[in-house]
Amino acid sequence: METFESLVRAEFAPKNTYLNTATSGLLPARAVTALHDAVQIRADGRPLDPLFEDVEAARAAFARIAGVPVQRVAAGASVATQTGLIAAALPAGAEVLTAEGDFTSVVNPFHVRGDLKVRAVPLERLAESVRPGTALVAVSAAQSADGRIADLPALREAARTHGTRTYVDFSQAAGWLPMDAGAYDYAAATCFKWLLGPNGVVFLVVPEDHGGLTPLLAGWVAAENPWDSCYGPVGELARSARRFDVSPSLLSYSGLRHSLALIEELGVEAVRAHDLALADRFRKGLVSLGHEPLPAPGAPIVSVPGLGRLRAELSAAGIEVSDRAGNLRASFHLYNTEQDVDRLLDALSG
Template sequence: METNFAELVDAEFALEPGITYLNTASLGIGPQRAAAALHHGADAWTSGRSTFAEAEAAVDSVRRAYARLTNVPPDRVAVGSTVSAHVGLIAAALPEGAEVLIADDDFASLVTPFATRHDVKLRSVPLERLADAVRPGTDLVAVSAVQSVDGRTADLTALRHAAEAAGARVLLDATQAAGWLPLQADGFDYVVCGAYKWLLCPRGVSLLTVREGSEDGISPHFAGWYNADDIWADLYGPIPEGSLASSARRFDSAPSYLPYLGAARSLALVEELGIDAIRAHDVALAERFHAGLASLGLDAPSRGSAIVAVPGLGRLAAPLADAGIFVATRGGRLRAAFHLYNGTADVDRLLDAVAGRL
């Protein structure tokens, strides 16, 4: 199993020699098969051979693959281009005076659409207190499954139980989770995901799952031709309400086809490797980094996560990049993200570089 995992990864990724890439939490590296699909799509576009049939097949493939990866039926998945647009659908449908509970310092694309609703009550608490802060009168909880700033994971089981007890709905942002952390999206009303990080897709691919029965919490404010039950039957004039797709497709944003051509191949690779195997690989590397940090007298939160952010060391990101080691600075922290194309040599190189700059 491990040999097949390593062989498949080696065949799909071609990082330049001397590059240690530990920044998947900002942008995932595309596999060779996805790059080939993008080249094919670009060639077809410039030569007049592009077809809607091929593009729509890719969109359907992405919808179905993401459904399998998050354990929902395909008709529960809506496609689009950005997380904030999907979140905006949910924010726009909230009634005046609704209370939305968020975690402190969560990612802007998740929380800003609610902050722009000045008639909505936005309440923010520390992540570790989120489940306890759900109360009668809370309409919606919006939280990232894994925090972008430092890799901490939300207690999703406790949150789900607290929301059910209070009659609140839950919007989960899986952008920093899907691709390495197993998810049961049908346990939450809405799950959004920007697929260009851990799912290795080109930018321009965003997915939204809507649990059956939670559709009444969203209005298709941005509906267009692509949201019709039959997209070729209602191209002109307003689409009658009864002609909108009855599935989560009514919440689609017409996709940018080129990114979806690559995304179909990227998600196929993630499925071949398996989320459980990817998680074991990624977290083992993160734990190796934690152990090395401890030997240097350093500590970081987020145990059990593929993201490790070291407080106070954000200043090292620029000199590390000059040395060919790519990490990120977030909130003054040095943030390293370990994914399937990384190995122990990458961890050790980063540790040596950090030790030499302390």
């Protein structure tokens, strides 16, 4: 029987100490093989049917991880475009509540509308700041800058009380934090971070009734029968969330379906336990060195004020982290080990 450790060892062999999943996850070996195979299909001039099948296999796997029916999942290319669909559906003058300093793709489409009332509050006050007349609250499940986790249960309750729609971006959480995406009106997640896929795929979860969204980006792939809808206006949009699809980056899905399969085999809870143990080890080590990380309990992202300037030096030493607003950001995932944590701590000690 394969264990968590044996599955991971079979898929990853990084050439450095990679502690930067919050920027981009590593590709498992099975995804790399699938990408090569997909490229060869294109090079050989063979039918693309298997690549379109990969799109649907990846959609179905994401739906299982997100805990929603596959009919609620749309496939796109970026969080910003998915947010844009939601922003476009709001009436002029609607109030949108956001968290201060949240990732740009989650908030900027509401600002560029120009006729919405966008209000930002500290993340910790988000739920209590929902009020009568708030049309939508939009937030990242885990903050990109420092890993702080939104109080999503409190947010759901506040939104229910005031009749407010909810939009949660799981880009920094999907893969290590259980999603329960069906508990929100809209949920998005990019797949090249903790879900270990190639760039170019973002899924959007919408309500069964599509939540009032208009498929503004709909092309032939958004039709109920795509191959019969290649010319002229689409006669019938897909009855499912696929009506919000954009033309897929086929090669990306060919790798992604196998990355998602690995996450399913390992189990999100097991990944979470592994990741958080490493993050806790790093936090304790930082304190022993006299550094105080920003508080983000229960997250595998650790940001340390004032040390971002060391990123280039650490990279030259074979340790990959991020510099975010002057903070050193380390993010721990399933392919990391205690030795990786200790190597970073040793480098920071002098």
